[in-house]
Amino acid sequence: MMVPLSWYILLGVVLFVIGAAGVLLRRNILVVLMSLELLLNSVNINFIAFGRYYGDFRRQIFAIFVIAITAAEVAVALGILVALVRNKSTLKVDEVTMMKG
């Protein structure tokens, strides 16, 4: 029994909504970053599922690029986080208002 394509898409939808909930509702910067990872992973599931069901492996290449960019993003974000905690000693998103005029 093959799995229908819509199941994979629904899994992607559920993971995307959970990740968006983490980004929008949590106030801890670390958890917000982890939820961003979740969002990008749900997009990757969609890419690979469509590529599999329509017989086009170039979508896997897109998924590889998404993973590479994610790695770069996390490295920079955690560097900023370390610098932020050293200077301001807070982990809450709401308290980071240094750029406000």
Add this chain to the structure above:
Amino acid sequence: MDQGFFLLFATVSVVTALTVVLARNPVHSALALMACFLNISAIFVLLEAPLLAVIQIFVYVGAIMVLFLFVIMMIDVHEAVLQRFLPGGNLPAMVLLVVLGIEMLVLVLWSDRFAVTEPVAMGGGDQIKQLSTTLFADYLLPFEAASVILLAALVGAIVLARKEQG
């Protein structure tokens, strides 16, 4: 058989994803996220993308999650542990999420484009070979751009995380 495995991996990944968002301690979130990534890589195996599954485990579980745990160790999370997750604390965001979820579910369930059950047979031959040929021939420029971006991120992360002199 396939459906059973898919349901197993999908259920576990959704539950662990919920744990990521709901857990109060960031360390628990990080560990749940690791479990979630492992399950997603199993789903990649079901989708016959073994290379992506291995990359997922190497990059996410091996590198990114270790980076997260390392940063959690470096900074003091005690203050952050105490803050609670308040559902309903942010009404517009909740409404937005519900609307987003319902919209996507309705669109996916209504459309008949996603009703494909039989995947198109991959054009025979060595799939990894085809993939790497395409990646290093047709997509060479994006590949080089990605490598430059990674280098820039590496340098940027070092510069940002370094202690200020004086």
